[in-house]
Amino acid sequence: MEVFLYLLNALLICGLISLLYRNPGLQSIKKHLLPALVLKLLAGILLGLLYHHYYHEGDTLTFKNASLILSEYALQNPAGYVKLILFNEFESEAFRATVPFSRLPDFSNSFFFTKLLSLLNLLTNSQYYLNSLYFSLFSFWGTAALVATLVKHFPKYKSAAMLAFLYFPSVVFWSSGVLKDAILFGSMCWVFAVAVELSEGKRLRILNWLLLPFILYLFIRIKFFLALILLPLLVLFLLIRFIAKRSGSLKQIKSQIAVLLIGFSALALVGLYLAVNINDAFFLRNLVYTYEGILELSQERPHISFSSLEPTVGSILVNAPKAFLSAVFRPFIWEAVNVLYLLMSLENLLILALAILATFSLFKNGLKQITLLQVCFVLMIICFGVIIGLTTPNFGTLSRYRIVLLPFLVYLLLQNQYIHKLLAKLRL
Structure with a gap:
């Protein structure tokens, strides 16, 4: 079963990377997509290693442990888990007390991120570094969309855009891995990319219009x-x-x-x-x-x-x-x-x-x-x-x-x- 899950996730990640690489909106920076993406994915892995083996504590580990509680609950009580994910309804105060960040679930961005991570756990069998790859990939997707948009409309500063967003050390590192910042940075860059496209009088593809409410929601909630x-x-x-x-x-x-x-x-x-x-x-x-x-x-x-x-x-x-x-x-x-x-x-x-x-x-x-x-x-x-x-x-x-x-x-x-x-x- 575990081998099957790893194979499934490997196919999904490779499929997403293939879609990213063939995205017509990113062709202006195509030769930088793979090296910059590999750098981003490695940064997410390195971030996990840093917190697991050097700090031994920190937000990413707290999110990991909190999400495991929710994922286990999903297996024990699927109906209750769905209510928790959709409506922040806990089956009891005793259960709520075991879940970090749950004191004000309607307002806590940390609890919102924990729920997202618990959903991903169901796909990855709660494997931290697989989760890291997915979050890093999402962050990179939004970043690449903004860089390609800036390059298309302001080609004079192509190198500046790529260096600042795709290769600047702390930007790459802290916008990767199992942290809220990966979701924040990816969604924020994507929103900016849409705004620049609209400001230049360009039409958005139907898929972008469909994704816009979801991305906006992520940005606002985080x-x-x-x-x-x-x-x-x-x-x-x-x-x-x-x-x-x-x-x-x-x-x-x-x-x-x-x-x-x-x-x-x-x-x-x-x-x-x-x-x-x-x-x-x-x-x-x-x-x-x-x-x-x-x-x-x-x-x-x-x-x-x-x-x-x-x-x-x-x-x-x-x-x-x-x-x-x-x-x-x-x-x-x-x-x-x-x-x-x-x-x-x-x-x-x-x-x-x-x-x-x-x-x-x-x-x-x-x-x-x-x-x-x-x-x-x-x-x-x-x-x-x-x-x-x-x-x-x-x-x-x-x-x-x-x-x-x-x-x-x-x-x-x-x-x-x-x-x-x-x-x-x-x-x-």
Whole structure:
């Protein structure tokens, strides 16, 4: 039976890879599909080995153990399992107490991910590394869709897109394996790819329209607060592009950018007002609570600390610059306390060097061309950087959480004239 399951999964995975490789929408990056996919799959395996044999604890192991409880329950009580999966109904409070993340099942993204993993267990016989291959493949699928879309519409920066999304070390590593981040990153990239296609006036295939609600649901359920920022921004972006194609009033890119900045600022003000007034500033209090909870566990290692972080708009705005810069550039090289921190700091040193080059290029050469999509990326990077920096003082966790902004940042930084010319000479 076990041999049959392995054979079945091998055939399924090979079939999915074949479909991916023959996907007409990915042909512009076809020669990079297999090497980048192998890298992604290996990263997922390496992540599992790291947590199993080095850390001996962590989210991926907690998810694995929690999903085993649900999968065993599925075999014992199929009807009860279906109710649990669809409606979050537990047969008893005693059973609920045995399941991690189940205190608020309707709101917990960790419990939602555990349910997804338990469903996959039924196919893979709860084999962790088979599950890792499926999650890594899903993440890669969404990433490849975005890269191919960017290459198709912005071919000048083909190398930048591939390096930033398919090969940048921490992005590849932390968006792989049995973690929520693999689902988050794959769904987020896929949503972005759809938005870019629509903004360029392209028709989506019927399959994409059918998949869109499911992918959106995954994105929203895994990271609601990120979706709350990104989806309104994308809707505004698409609306502006739609009007620009049909009205002379927004033909100029400067006008489009001005409307985007004004519209997003208005949305941000509404968001801040709601954050302060809904349920006694629940969002702001939860933000500070999350920061303090992680900070308490991070005292023995270098971490982000704020002199005073309060659940008020003023405090959030005062600490926002430090939060953003820390999310992007820390840990610094002198903050490396072990090999993993050293690798993180070396990557951050590269990002800092790219940022300095991009700044120098900007002052010397100016902005010769700018697109509305680039401005969207900048707004998203700033918002995500501030929120992640404020809520994640632990550098290990920060390196994982910031993958939602890092490849977009690297993609923009690689577009400076010096790096662009270098990549052209190297034919990358």
